[in-house]
Each structure stands twice: as structure tokens, then as C-alpha cells.
Amino acid sequence: MAGRFPMTIRRPVVHALILDMDNTLYDWVAYFVPAVQAMVTVAAKILGVSEQELRGDLQVVHRRHGNTEHPFALLETTTAERCLPGMSRRVRHEHLLPAFTAFNEVRRDRLHLYPGVAATLAAVRAAGCRVVGHTEAKDVNINSRARSLGLDTTLEAIYAPRFVGLPHPLSTDGERKQDTIRARVLPPTARKPNPEIARQISDQLGVPPYRCLYVGDNLSKDVTMAKRAGMLAAWARYGTHHDPHLWRDLVALSHWDPSAVNAVENADAESPQYAPDVVLDAFDELCEHYTFASPAGAVQLEPDCLRAGSVEG
Template sequence: MSENERPKVDALILDMDNTLYDWVAFFVPALYAMAEVVGKLLHVPTELVLRELREVHRTYGNTEHPFALLETRLVQSAFPRATRQEAHDALQPAFRAFNKERATRLRLYPEVASTLATVRAAGCRVFGHTEATVVNIEYRLQKLKIADFFDKVFASKWNGLSHPQGRDSKGSGQRVLVLPTVARKPDPEALRVLLNEIHAVPSRTLYVGDSLSRDVQMANQAGVLAAWAKYGSSNQKELWEKLVHVSHWAGESVAAVDSERSGHVPLKLKYRSITRFGQLLEEYVFTAHNGEPNATT
């Protein structure tokens, strides 16, 4: 495709999990490693630990809820008079197991860093848009060394208990900002609010995500360009089943995602499918933002 045929983009908005890195591939092994160690420490079956974690996930509507373990009935029964910090200290081997697996398995997809460097060198603005919490996203940005590629990253507010060691759980408020609460994916209003926030023109804005029904559909309805990160939906079957087992999702949600992962999406959507992140440079021309006001209203 010649450069004249490719859409011009001066604002790139990226979903984070399973678009820039394989979230399932690092989170599931880390969570299960932690559960196995807890089972040994408390002399209970690992499956019981997993069930209790799932209950906490459902309470918060979030499967990646930091220190969910401390809120399980199992742990609270084991340490009835302990503070959160004392329970955390007693379960340090379990948290170390989680951190070790996460540090080992969290890595960018191929071509992500080099592609983002090229996009930024062209003067195009780059934003993140995720429903992961600010604390989880800040960790990933620093660990993967990609924070400087982003102008801003919009993430979900942390709504859990305080860090057991007294650390700040609100995010820096500088590069990572809390998403406005007016709407959530796949409501197009969530994206329209973001477009206004960053002063982006929809026709020159590209949204990239791994979900057709949540990311691409939302982008279509908000009038922005859309690219489907097809590679992000190809998680290992065993890991996916393990994730579903501990997730907060209802049965209908799981069925919908399973259908999409199988390629069955009953929607007529407009998008370009990419099988590797670097393909964005072949499908679009990234240019500098010219400072025009947005045109979302």
C-alpha cells in the first residue's frame, strides 16, 4: 500500500493488556504460583485458595486485584487478630512467588518498542486507555521501560484497601491518570470523553486493541480509525481456562469472549487486522499533531 493510500494518524490510542504484552501469559502463572504456596503454608488445597480469590475478584469486579489474598476468608480466618501488614508479612513466600513469575514472564510483544519509537519520532502523540488500575499499569510501564513513549495513560481508579505496607495506591497523577467515570468500554462515550480530553480529531485518531467487541466496536461508534490486534486473542487454551476459573466474569461474559476468540463476532465492524504490532507502520502514516481543536461534538 502506497503512503498516499494509507490513513494519516496524529493521535494513537492503545489498549494495553494483550495489545502491548500478553497479560494472560504472565498474570495466570503468577496467580497460580501464589495460590500453590499459600496452600502449602496454610495446609489447604490449592483449589480452595483459588475459589476464595475468585470470590474477592467478583466482589470488586476485577480479576487483577492486588493483595486480594489478604481479603479472602481463608487468610482472615488463619490470622484473625493480625493487621494487614502482619498477614502480608506472614505470607511473604506466596507474594514472592507471584512477583517472581510476573517478573519472569512480563515482556513486550515483538516490535512494540521499536514501533512506538518510530511513531513518536514522527511527532505522533501516543496515549494508553485501559481498565486495569493505575497501580498495576504504573508497574508495567516501568518494568517494560515504555513510559516515555506515552503522553498520557488513562487507567481505572484503585478502589481497594490500602497497601499493606502503607504505600500509595493512587498512582502518580502525572503520566498515569484516572479514567473519567462517565462510561466504560465498550460504551463509545468513554472514548468520546477521552478524545475531548486529549484534543484529538476522530478522523486522524487510531485506536488499537485486542477485542473486537470492546475496542474495535467502541472505536467505530466513536468515529475513530480502528485496528484489531489479532495476535492478542491467541492465548494458550490452558492458560485461558485457568484465567476463567478465577475471574470475576459472569457466564455470559465468558461465552461472549470465547465466541470472539473463535472468530465469531455478530457485528459488522470497520477495522484493519494486524498480526504483529509493527504492521501498524505498514497500514498507517503517523504524523505530527497540528494543534487543531478536536471535532468530537
């Protein structure tokens, strides 16, 4: 009888790793909600109002802008305008500076990469694989997080929509503070799960979609977009596990409609139209499922190009 040999399983070869950011590389909920809570506690004391009233006002601002982390939303609340009448944006910012400081202190203490992210990304980069980020968070927000986490030196580029709104309160002559950390600007209409976004990212990298791996925590957005674009897709299931109390408070602050909240809360129970190729319970499991390698003839993204480039959705 012929001898039997163990079957060798060949792992898919990946030339470009495209990463969702929030709740894929770090726990956004675990830092953002406590940071906002700290800011509200301090601001409510300064303004002489209840925290509940101020949180409700923040949600109104978030819904108006369609952005739960709208920069300096506190300055645009009706409470701040009523309690600090006739003040310029700069003066109002100075008055509420202790509240913004409280937010930044909590962010510094709580914003960390998930275990295994730094080492895994270093190994993927060492193999010559391209590594970029892609997010629906505005460029000013994601650039700040990338810098504080050291991702600005790990990611070749970050694809993100440009923030459109009032300038930084400390800017002069109406100019917005610019942050050019390897950002490639997406138009506001470039929303997940539009597969054209993923395809054009692969085109700009010079890597065919079937050699690209997209990793994200959202089945209906990240995974669906990647699969429709012809990419490999890994679901970061670990990024869907949140403290229920923090999640409840986030929903109360957010601009999300009820259907979006329900989709996120029932992600584990979904039977998605496009199933992920791999389900991850830790980021470093990537190396168990894929072989990362350097692509031949890939396009190098120069810094000037990164700042000026855009992807049409």
C-alpha cells in the first residue's frame, strides 16, 4: 500500500496589505468614549450645565456634520454658544481648554495598538509587502492617531476623506492647520462598500486586486467592498468586541441612524452576502493564513504624490 504523506496547504500570497484603521489596528471605542466623557465632565462644570444636556448637544453637532468625531464639536454646541456669548472661536477654545486637555490626556492613556499589531506589521514590511491604511475617519483625525501610535512610519500611506469644516481654533487668517502624514485624500462620496475605492487603491499601488488583502472589522462594509473588488478579505472579528457600557454611551453620542447601529450590533449573527476568506480573533493570526511578499513592478508612492493624490469614488 502506497505511503501517505501529509498534505501541504499553500497559503495565498499577498503583495499589498490594505488595513481598515479604527477597531482593526486599535480599539477606537475604548479610547474615544472615555475621552469624550472626561471632556464633557470638565466642560459641564465650566459652563455650569448638566453633563446630560451637553452630551445631547454634542450628538446634535455630530448629526449635523455626519461625523461622530467632528473636530472641536464642543465649540459648536448650543450650550457653549449660549453660555459663552459673543466670543470668538479662539477665545471660546481658550475658555474650554481644560476640557480639551482632559480629552487629550485620556486619549494618551488609552489609545494603544492591539497586541501583535506592531510586530506583525514589521514582519509584513520586512517581507517587502506594501502596507497602507484606508478609513472613513477624516484625515485630520486619522493623521493625529497615526502619529501618536507610530503608524506614520509603518504605513506607506493612509487613504482618508478630507475634513471639511471650520478651521482649527488656533489657526490664523482662516487657514486650517495642515497635517501631511502620508495622506491620500478621498472625496466625501468615496464611501465603503464601494468596490471602486478598493480597486483604485490597488491600481495606485500597482498590485492586482487578487494579490491584495483587505483587513477590517465590518462585514457589510470592509469585507463586502474587498470581495466585490476581487480582493482577499480577512474579518477582524476581535474588533467587534466592545464594552457594552462604552458602546451604549457611544451610540448616544453618535450620528449613526438606528439601522447602522443594528448592523454593527448584530455583525456576529449576520450571514453576509460576501463571506470573509479568513476570520481573525487576533491581528497576528494573519501570518498563519497568508504569505506576504514583495510585488514586482509595483508603483512607489512618493510623499508629494501622497499629499496631492485623490481617488474618485
